[in-house]
Structure formats: structure tokens, C-alpha cells
Amino acid sequence: MKTAPDRELPDRAAGYGLLASAVVAMLPHLGRLPWWLTLYLTVLFTWRLFMLRRSWPAPGRWLRLTLVALGIVAVYRHYGTILGRDAGSALLATMLALKFLELRRLRDYMLALFLIYFLIVVGFLYSQDVWLVLYLLAVFVATTATLVRVALPGVHGRRALRIALVLLAQALPLMLVMHLLFPRLQGALWGLPRDAFAGRTGLSEQLQPGSINQLSLSDEVAFRAYFPEAVPKPAERYWRTLVLTHTDGRTWTRAPGVRATPGFEPEGPALPYLLALEPSGKPWIPVLELPVRWPANLSWRHDFTLVAAQPIEQRQVLDFDARLRYRARTLRDDERRAALAQPPPSARVQALARRLRTGRDEDTIQAALAYFRREPFFYTLEPPLLGADPTDEFLFDTRRGFCEHYAAAFVVLMRAAGLPARLVTGYQGGEFNRANRSLIVRQADAHAWAEVWLAERGWTRVDPTAAVAPERIDYGAEGLRRLLARGGRPGTAADVALELDWLERLRRDSRLALDAVQSAWQRWVLGYDTDRQRALLTRFGFGDVGGARLVGLLALIVALVIAVYVFVNRPRPPPLDPVQRLYLRLCRKLARAGLVRAAHEGPSDFFARVARARPDLAPALPALVEHYLRLRYGHDQNSGLLADFASQVALFRPARR
Numbered sequence: 236m237k238t239a240p241d242r243e244l245p246d247r248a249a250g251y252g253l254l255a256s257a258v259v260a261m262l263p264h265l266g267r268l269p270w271w272l273t274l275y276l277t278v279l280f281t282w283r284l285f286m287l288r289r290s291w292p293a294p295g296r297w298l299r300l301t302l303v304a305l306g307i308v309a310v311y312r313h314y315g316t317i318l319g320r321d322a323g324s325a326l327l328a329t330m331l332a333l334k335f336l337e338l339r340r341l342r343d344y345m346l347a348l349f350l351i352y353f354l355i356v357v358g359f360l361y362s363q364d365v366w367l368v369l370y371l372l373a374v375f376v377a378t379t380a381t382l383v384r385v386a387l388p389g390v391h392g393r394r395a396l397r398i399a400l401v402l403l404a405q406a407l408p409l410m411l412v413m414h415l416l417f418p419r420l421q422g423a424l425w426g427l428p429r430d431a432f433a434g435r436t437g438l439s440e441q442l443q444p445g446s447i448n449q450l451s452l453s454d455e456v457a458f459r460a461y462f463p464e465a466v467p468k469p470a471e472r473y474w475r476t477l478v479l480t481h482t483d484g485r486t487w488t489r490a491p492g493v494r495a496t497p498g499f500e501p502e503g504p505a506l507p508y509l510l511a512l513e514p515s516g517k518p519w520i521p522v523l524e525l526p527v528r529w530p531a532n533l534s535w536r537h538d539f540t541l542v543a544a545q546p547i548e549q550r551q552v553l554d555f556d557a558r559l560r561y562r563a564r565t566l567r568d569d570e571r572r573a574a575l576a577q578p579p580p581s582a583r584v585q586a587l588a589r590r591l592r593t594g595r596d597e598d599t600i601q602a603a604l605a606y607f608r609r610e611p612f613f614y615t616l617e618p619p620l621l622g623a624d625p626t627d628e629f630l631f632d633t634r635r636g637f638c639e640h641y642a643a644a645f646v647v648l649m650r651a652a653g654l655p656a657r658l659v660t661g662y663q664g665g666e667f668n669r670a671n672r673s674l675i676v677r678q679a680d681a682h683a684w685a686e687v688w689l690a691e692r693g694w695t696r697v698d699p700t701a702a703v704a705p706e707r708i709d710y711g712a713e714g715l716r717r718l719l720a721r722g723g724r725p726g727t728a729a730d731v732a733l734e735l736d737w738l739e740r741l742r743r744d745s746r747l748a749l750d751a752v753q754s755a756w757q758r759w760v761l762g763y764d765t766d767r768q769r770a771l772l773t774r775f776g777f778g779d780v781g782g783a784r785l786v787g788l789l790a791l792i793v794a795l796v797i798a799v800y801v802f803v804n805r806p807r808p809p810p811l812d813p814v815q816r817l818y819l820r821l822c823r824k825l826a827r828a829g830l831v832r833a834a835h836e837g838p839s840d841f842f843a844r845v846a847r848a849r850p851d852l853a854p855a856l857p858a859l860v861e862h863y864l865r866l867r868y869g870h871d872q873n874s875g876l877l878a879d880f881a882s883q884v885a886l887f888r889p890a891r892r
Contacts, residue, residue, distance in 0.1 A: 245341075245344060245388060247287055248384070248391065249344075249381060249384040249385050250287050251287060252377070252380070252381040253338075253344065253348065253351075253381050254284060254287070254335065256348075256351050256377050256378040257280070257335065257347070257354075258280060260351050260354045260374050261276070261328055261354065263358050263361075263367060263370070263371070264324055264325075264328060264354070264358065267321065267324070267361070269313055271309070272309065272310070272313075272328075272329070275309070275329070276328060276329065276332045279302075279333060279335065279336065280332055282336060283335040283338075286336075293339075294336050299333065299336060299337060306326075306329040306330070306333060307326065310322055310326050320357075320360050320361075323357070324354075324357045327350065327353065327354055327357060331351065331354060334346065334350060341385070345382075345385065348381065348382050352375075352378060355378070363761050364753060364756070365752060366753070368756075376396070376400060376403060379399035379402060379403070380395040380396045381395075383398045383399060405800065408800075409793060409796055412789070412793060412796060414763070415763075415768070415771065416768075416792060418785050418786065438477055438517070438519070438660050438661070438681060440477065440488065440489055441488045441489075442487040442643065442658065443485060443487075444625050444626075444636065444640045444643040453677065453678035453679055454677050454679060455677060455678045456513055456677055456678075457513060457515070457676050457680070457681075458510055458511060458513055458521060458676050459510075459674065459675055459676070459754050460509065460665065460673060461508060461511065461673045461758075462506070462507075462672055462673070462674070463507060463508075463672070464506070466667060466674070467506065467523065469664060469711070470708055472523070472664050472665050473523070473661065473662075473663055473682075474523060474524075474665075474676060475521065475522055475524045475539065475659060476520070476660055476662065477519060477661065478490070478538035478539070478657055478658070478660075479657065479658040479660060480538075480574060482577050482578075482658075483578060484577070484578040484624065484625075484626075485623075485625055487658050490573055498537065498539075498565065499562060499564060499693065500562045500564060501525070501527050501558035501561050502560040502561055503558055503560045505556045505557070506523070506556065506557045506559060507555070507556050507557075508555055508556075508557065509554055509555075509758075510522070510552070510553045510554075510555060511550065511552050511754065511757060511758055511762060513547075513550060514548050514549055514550060516547070516548060517547060518542050518544070518545065519542050519543070520533060520540075520541040520543060520553070521661050521662055522540075522555060522557070524561075524696070526541065526556065527556050527558050528554075528555060529541055529553070529554075529555055530553050530766075537570070538657075550761045550762055551762065552762040552764070552767075561693075562692060562693050563688075563692075563693025563694045564693065566688055570655075571688070573657075574650070574655035574656055574657050574688060575653070575655055577647060577650050577651075580626065580627070581624055583630070584630065584651055587606070587630065587648065587651075588648050588652040589652070591603050591648065592652045596654055596687070596689050596690070597689065599652050599654060600649070600654075600687055600695075600697055603645060603649070603652075603699070604699060604702045605702075607641065607645075607699055607702040608702050608703070611634060612641075612703045613634065613635045613703070614636070614637060614703050614704035614715070615635050615636065616637060616716070618633065618636040618640060619633050619635060625643075626644050626647045629644050630644055630648075638684070639660075639683040641699040641702075641703060642658055642683040642684050642698075642699060643683070645697065646658050646685050649685070654687050655688040656686065656687045656688070657685070657686050658683060658686075659683065659684050659685065659686055659696070660681070660682070660683045661681075662682055663680060663684070663698075663707070664676070664707075664711035664712060665711070668750060668751055668754075670747060670751035671751045671754060671755065675747075675750060675754075677712070679712045679713065680712050682700070684697065684699075685699065706718055772785075813881075814863065814877065817863075817880055817881055817884050818867070820884055821859065821884050824884075824888070825889060827889075827891065828890065828891045830844075830848060830849065830889070838863055838867075839864075842856045842859070842860045849889065855883075859880075859883055859887065862876060862879060862883065863880065866880060
């Protein structure tokens with residue numbers, strides 16, 4: 236005889252479903268786990284599989300405790316902690332796999348299911364991409380179907396899946412209300428661990444040309460820019476981020492931050508755009524040169540850069556207006572000194588600077604660019620390492636480098652020639668996506684260029700990289716990388732050398748279509764911040780709703796949604812067939828005449844009582860009783876009989892006495 240706990244256990248099919256739900260929930264985490272932990276989890280899940288298929292015995296208590304201790308110690312030794320996002324998710328996966336070795340009672344199955352739900356939630360700490368959301372939503376539905384099978388042993392297969400989908404559909408209105416009205420949090424999620432933004436790439440506050448001998452190009456998206464009107468040309472896509480002024484001969488660093496009013500005069504028409512910024516863990520904002528309108532929470536610096544009050548640790552959508560042409564007003568004395576200061580350059584650099592200095596500042600700039608074009612300089616992603624004087628070695632010996640080498644050497648030459656100059660880092664280019672009129676700017680588009688002060692024009696952008704590798708500006712980092720991969724030489728390639736074949740175009744178009752979907756998700760869902768929530772509430776007439784009122788409004792709307800749900804799903808009487816509806820109509824006519832049918836009365840008894848009470852109605856009653864009894868209890872399917880009964884009920888009009 237089975238014991239009570241045995242009868243509570245789910246069937247074997249539910250056990251397979253539980254194991255499958257755990258495995259698919261863990262798949263997004265496998266690429267982040269160390270290989271030995273992946274192997275450890277595989278062994279544990281395989282053990283559980285053979286327990287189901289071949290009735291392997293469960294491990295004993297001491298073996299389970301040993302496996303638990305081994306998992307905790309191994310996670311701690313690898314991560315140095317058991318807290319935080321990475322270590323916590325690894326420990327959660329380990330505990331879930333170990334839990335499968337002791338599924339004995341119903342509550343063990345329920346605990347394993349809740350651990351799977353928790354593992355699904357942890358996946359969103361790493362990414363909220365639409366593809367991962369769709370995948371984890373499918374995992375959630377599968378896990379909920381398994382929960383239904385575990386909680387309701389009589390429900391199997393498609394019915395459990397159908398119940399899970401119905402539960403999800405019923406939860407969607409509440410999900411939408413919570414998303415739109417829940418107060419937006421300033422900053423990251425509650426209690427998000429310190430390692431939540433580890434591994435983000437971005438521009439550094441300092442630059443060391445010649446310190447690396449291989450440039451790693453990352454395809455990670457830095458930001459997207461949406462242009463409702465005109466899109467800037469490739470040569471105008473300079474995204475200003477940092478200005479590096481100070482140098483010790485090797486390293487370039489920023490000047491102390493000074494908040495200031497805009498010190499330039501914009502020229503030409505305004506160019507509006509939206510900037511969808513990815514998390515970087517850094518406070519600076521890449522902007523199209525130069526912004527004339529920006530969000531109020533950003534600070535304008537004297538070097539024409541914008542800085543946020545806090546590091547960007549969540550996606551943000553910012554609204555800008557830019558002017559592609561501008562004229563700086565004045566150059567302060569301290570700025571001039573900083574833009575000329577540097578350690579004494581080498582004798583060769585000084586001689587070159589004197590040779591380039593031809594009188595007018597503009598002519599000096601053009602002479603320096605002509606020097607880069609004329610001499611055998613090469614643009615390469617794998618430059619040689621430079622020694623103690625990187626500028627001298629680069630200009631006269633190696634002559635191989637990428638943008639930071641050319642920009643830093645150009646600034647040194649200008650300062651040696653007596654022209655105030657500084658180094659600017661940011662991004663240049665961007666891949667245009669026609670599907671949503673956006674520019675996709677990746678970390679590979681990071682770029683460095685120079686600015687020189689001219690008395691007539693103010694700070695003037697000069698990009699010496701364009702003198703050596705114009706393909707970098709015209710076709711972007713991806714086009715230049717494609718040229719180098721094909722064995723081409725920058726500065727001498729024809730347009731045909733950079734054309735895509737049909738397969739490459741197909742891959743590009745497919746990638747851009749997918750990116751349009753992803754960017755729409757990020758812009759309208761992940762980018763739904765406090766400002767957009769306030770704008771939505773204002774549009775519906777709520778004005779500027781504070782936190783307390785917003786919570787009250789949210790509670791009211793949630794209550795209304797629940798009330799609508801209860802009303803729609805209220806118990807309803809079973810539908811009546813046509814014969815029953817006609818009979819009840821007949822009873823209502825008699826009730827209006829003062830002859831109310833008792834709850835216990837059948838049709839024969841009721842009509843007999845009516846005949847005794849109202850002899851004037853007696854002639855019409857036998858036909859009514861006969862038709863009803865034949866249709867109701869004789870299962871007579873004659874449509875003519877039903878029509879006759881309906882006609883008799885319609886003509887029967889008992890008068891009230």
C-alpha cells in the first residue's frame with residue numbers, strides 16, 4: 236500500500252518536465268560559468284536523469300552534504316566570494332542541480348520549481364535583450380506548465396501548457412500597468428551587486444599611444460542615434476566625448492573639470508536626434524559636434540563636453556539638437572597655456588615643427604597633413620610598441636599606427652610649432668540602419684582626432700587619420716577593417732575594393748533588421764524612464780504626479796484590473812437550450828398573471844394547478860404540456876414541433892384577475 240507522501244509525488248513525465256525546465260533555464264548562464272562548474276552541473280543533472288530512466292538510487296545523506304560543501308568551496312575559490320551577481324548565479328545553479336538529487340516529497344519539487352523561477356530572473360541581471368526576453372518567457376511558460384502538472388496530478392501534456400498560457404495572458408494586463416505606472420528608480424536596480432556592470436568597454440580618461448601593439452575592435456554597441464530629419468554625412472559623424480589636454484610625453488589626460496556656459500557660436504541649421512546610450516559605467520556622454528540643446532541633468536564643461544552627474548549604469552534615451560558648424564568665442568589664458576604645455580620634444584620633432592611652420596596657422600596645419608600624406612605612413616591595427624619618446628619614434632622610425640598615434644603626434648607637432656592644440660577622443664562614423672533611421676555606433680568606432688586654435692575660427696577639428704586612411708572616415712571602422720582583411724592598403728583603395736558581395740549584403744541586411752527590433756525594444760521598453768513616464772501621465776491629464784500619488788494611482792488601476800478580471804470570470808449559469816428558454820418564458824407569463832411556479836413543481840403538476848385555478852386557461856394548457864414534454868423528455872428533434880411550441884407560447888397571453 237502506498238503511503239501518503241508517495242501519493243503526493245508527481246508522475247515520471249512531470250519529473251522529466253522539471254529536469255528539462257531546469258536545463259533550459261540554465262543554458263543562458265553556461266557561457267559565463269567556469270568549465271569545471273559546467274562539467275559538475277552536467278554530472279549532477281545526468282545522475283538525476285538516470286534516476287528517472289533506470290531507477291538509480293538517490294545519493295545518501297553524507298554524499299549529498301559532501302557534494303554541497305564541494306560546490307560552495309569551489310565557487311568561493313573561483314570567485315573569491317559567494318555574493319554578487321556572478322558568484323551568486325553560479326551558486327544558485329549549483330544548489331538547483333544538487334536539489335534534484337533529493338526530490339522525495341512534493342515540497343521538494345515545489346522548491347526546485349521556485350529555484351528555476353529565480354534562475355530565470357537572474358538572467359535579466361546580465362542582459363535585457365529582446366531575444367533573451369523571448370527565450371526566458373518561453374522557459375517561464377514551460378516551467379509554469381510543469382508547476383501545473385506537479386500541483387494537479389490529473390493534468391497532463393497540452394492541457395497543462397494551455398493552462399500556463401492562460402495564466403500568462405491573464406497576468407499581461409497587470410504586467411503592463413506595473414511597467415507603465417510603477418515609480419521609476421533613479422540609478423540601477425535595487426541592491427544590484429558591484430559586478431553587475433563588469434566587463435563594459437568604453438573610452439578611458441587617459442590615452443597612451445604606443446602602449447599596445449594590437450588594437451582589439453569590439454562590435455559591442457556603444458550607442459544608437461535616431462534622426463527624425465536629416466542624417467549627417469560620414470565625414471560629419473564625429474561624436475565628441477573627452478578632451479585630453481595634459482601630457483607627460485607618453486600619457487594624455489583630461490584637464491580638471493570646470494562647468495561653464497557654452498563658449499561658442501553655432502552656425503547652420505539645427506539637427507535634432509535622440510541618443511540611446513548603452514550602460515558604460517562612465518559619466519561622460521558622446522555627442523554630435525556640437526550640441527546646442529541637451530537634457531537638464533547633464534553638465535556642460537568648458538571643453539565643450541557633456542558629463543552626467545552619475546555613471547551611466549542603465550540604458551538612457553537623451554534628446555539633443557546639434558549644430559555641425561560652430562565658431563568658438565574666446566580662448567582663456569589658462570586654456571592657452573594648457574594647450575601649449577608639454578615636455579620639450581626631441582630635436583627631430585622640433586626641427587620638423589620649424590620646417591612646417593610657414594607663417595599662417597592654416598598653412599602650418601596643411602603642411603603637417605601633407606607631411607603625413609607624403610611620407611610612408613601606414614594605418615594598421617597592429618602597430619609596433621614604442622619606447623620612451625613615442626612621438627619621435629612614430630614620426631621618424633616606425634610610422635605605423637592607428638588614430639591615436641596620428642592624433643597625438645599631430646598635437647605634439649602643433650604645440651612645438653606654437654599653435655594651441657589638444658587631443659579629442661570619442662567616436663567617428665556609425666552604421667546607418669534605414670529600417671529605423673538610426674546610426675549604430677560601436678566600440679570599434681572609437682576614434683581620436685585633434686583640435687587646433689585658430690584666431691579666425693576658434694577651435695578647429697583636424698583629423699590626421701583622414702590624411703593617411705580616408706577610408707576610416709568615409710566607410711567607418713568596419714569598412715577599414717574589411718579593407719585590411721582583404722590585403723588592401725589604406726589611402727590607395729578604390730571604392731570597388733570595399734564593396735560587399737551578395738552574401739555579405741544579405742548578412743548585413745539581416746543583422747540590421749534584427750538590430751531594428753532590438754533597438755525598438757530598448758527605446759520603448761528598456762528606455763522607459765522617469766521623464767517618459769511623466770510625459771505619458773501628462774498626456775492623460777494627470778500632470779506632474781509625485782511618488783506617493785503615483786503609488787496610489789497604481790494601486791487604484793491594479794484594483795480596477797482585478798475587478799474587471801473577477802467580473803469577466805464570475806460564475807455563470809449554464810446556457811439554456813431553446814426548449815428550456817420557451818418553458819421559462821411561459822412560466823414568466825403565468826407569474827405575471829398571478830400563477831407562480833413553485834421550485835419543487837414539475838411541469839405536469841404546475842399546469843394541473845393552473846387549470847384548477849384558472850378554468851379559462853385550461854383549454855390551451857394540454858397542448859402546451861404535451862409539446863413541452865415531448866421536446867424535453869422525449870428527445871423529439873422535430874424542428875416543426877419546436878416551431879409549433881414556440882408559436883403556442885407566443886400566442887398564450889393569460890390575463891391577470
